[in-house]
Amino acid sequence: MEKKPLSIESRLAQIGSIEEPVTGAVNFPIYQATAFRHPKLGQSTGFDYARTKSPTRKVLEEASAQLESGDAGFACSSGMAALQTIFSLFGQGDHLIVSLDLYGGTYRMLERIFSKFGVSATYIDTNDLDELEKSRRPETKAVFIETPTNPLMMITDIEKVATWAKRHQLLTIVDNTLLTPFFQRPIELGADIVIHSATKYLGGHNDVLAGLIVTKGKELSEEMFFLHNSIGAVLGASDSYQLMRGMKTLALRMERHESNAKAVAEFLKTHPAIDEVFHPAFPDHPGHDIQNKQSSGNTGIFSFKVKDARYVEPILRHIRLIAFAESLGGVESLMTYPAVQTHADIPEEIRKAVGVDDRLLRFSVGIEHIDDLIADLGGALDAAVEEIEGGKHHE
Numbered sequence: 001m002e003k004k005p006l007s008i009e010s011r012l013a014q015i016g017s018i019e020e021p022v023t024g025a026v027n028f029p030i031y032q033a034t035a036f037r038h039p040k041l042g043q044s045t046g047f048d049y050a051r052t053k054s055p056t057r058k059v060l061e062e063a064s065a066q067l068e069s070g071d072a073g074f075a076c077s078s079g080m081a082a083l084q085t086i087f088s089l090f091g092q093g094d095h096l097i098v099s100l101d102l103y104g105g106t107y108r109m110l111e112r113i114f115s116k117f118g119v120s121a122t123y124i125d126t127n128d129l130d131e132l133e134k135s136r137r138p139e140t141k142a143v144f145i146e147t148p149t150n151p152l153m154m155i156t157d158i159e160k161v162a163t164w165a166k167r168h169q170l171l172t173i174v175d176n177t178l179l180t181p182f183f184q185r186p187i188e189l190g191a192d193i194v195i196h197s198a199t200k201y202l203g204g205h206n207d208v209l210a211g212l213i214v215t216k217g218k219e220l221s222e223e224m225f226f227l228h229n230s231i232g233a234v235l236g237a238s239d240s241y242q243l244m245r246g247m248k249t250l251a252l253r254m255e256r257h258e259s260n261a262k263a264v265a266e267f268l269k270t271h272p273a274i275d276e277v278f279h280p281a282f283p284d285h286p287g288h289d290i291q292n293k294q295s296s297g298n299t300g301i302f303s304f305k306v307k308d309a310r311y312v313e314p315i316l317r318h319i320r321l322i323a324f325a326e327s328l329g330g331v332e333s334l335m336t337y338p339a340v341q342t343h344a345d346i347p348e349e350i351r352k353a354v355g356v357d358d359r360l361l362r363f364s365v366g367i368e369h370i371d372d373l374i375a376d377l378g379g380a381l382d383a384a385v386e387e388i389e390g391g392k393h394h395e
């Protein structure tokens with residue numbers, strides 16, 4: 001009988017479980033060493049110095065490459081460190097085409113840091129082939145996609161863009177933080193590089209800062225290895241262990257994040273204080289069909305607009321179970337106000353043009369019981385409406 005490859009749930013649960021040859025420990029230990037003894041001149045155990053390669057990190061990196069269907073994985077000290085390493089592929093005169101509704105830190109890195117080294121970027125709706133074509137220059141080197149985008153959940157057809165990019169010899173880079181390889185594997189759709197803020201869903205517990213890069217192709221993987229080692233923003237052994245521990249439960253967590261987020265979004269759609277809900281699971285979302293085609297599920301974050309910006313302050317004051325905090329992807333529910341938090345570094349014109357205005361709230365739905373989440377959010381919405389509109393009724 002032909003052997004069936006292991007499902008992703010099993011591969012996740014077993015990260016590092018059969019790699020430890022000495023004691024048979026079922027989870028791979030933390031090798032807290034930066035230097036490794038050479039057996040003799042000209043020989044190496046495969047490990048020399050921990051920046052270049054380290055045992056605990058290696059298990060994480062190989063698992064990541066495998067989960068994302070790539071050839072090599074690189075663990076970095078944060079998502080931004082991973083982005084710095086990737087953008088270091090480019091230099092003086094190079095140009096990138098980038099998703100318009102972008103993570104604020106990525107925008108800041110390109111505009112404030114890589115611009116100093118002569119790298120420029122054009123921000124567009126990357127799902128629009130005409131816009132891609134119009135933005136392309138002789139010096140364009142890559143397309144950088146977030147899909148879904150955060151916070152507005154815009155969807156880009158990865159396969160369509162990767163096909164276009166290949167025709168013009170451009171790299172396709174996808175930030176897969178929001179969906180994780182459990183729901184979406186960009187390399188299988190033609191992307192060359194996948195980047196993760198593993199701080200979010202992969203780690204999943206709001207307790208480890210980490211980034212991952214996965215590359216496809218020998219030459220690109222070798223170049224990334226060179227940059228990863230040369231820049232040195234690598235992940236430490238303890239954090240590598242912590243991240244693997246989180247990843248073991250990714251499948252369970254993503255399923256719960258997805259169902260909770262969808263249920264909260266459905267609740268909000270019917271609430272009188274809410275103007276709009278941005279969630280690709282709804283058939284009226286413009287990216288619904290593409291999302292269903294290229295991903296096997298939806299992420300646990302989405303955003304919504306309240307009818308009146310004055311509701312925002314009391315909502316954030318009245319939520320109890322849901323924390324008013326930055327970040328996303330952890331087991332605990334967090335609510336963010338993008339205009340003043342995550343997206344504060346994006347100029348107001350750009351922010352407003354894409355729709356990140358002062359009525360928009362982002363909700364990273366955790367794995368708590370759905371009834372408790374709806375009670376907490378519903379209570380806060382009702383209290384906010386009462387505070388703002390209450391006066392009017394008594395007039």
Ligand SMILES: *Cc1c(COP(=O)(O)O)cnc(C)c1O
Binds near residue numbers: 177197211
């Ligand atoms: C958080 C985040 C990053 C940055 O990652 P850090 O781990 O915070 O450095 C990059 N991209 C996306 C989509 C993110 O959500």
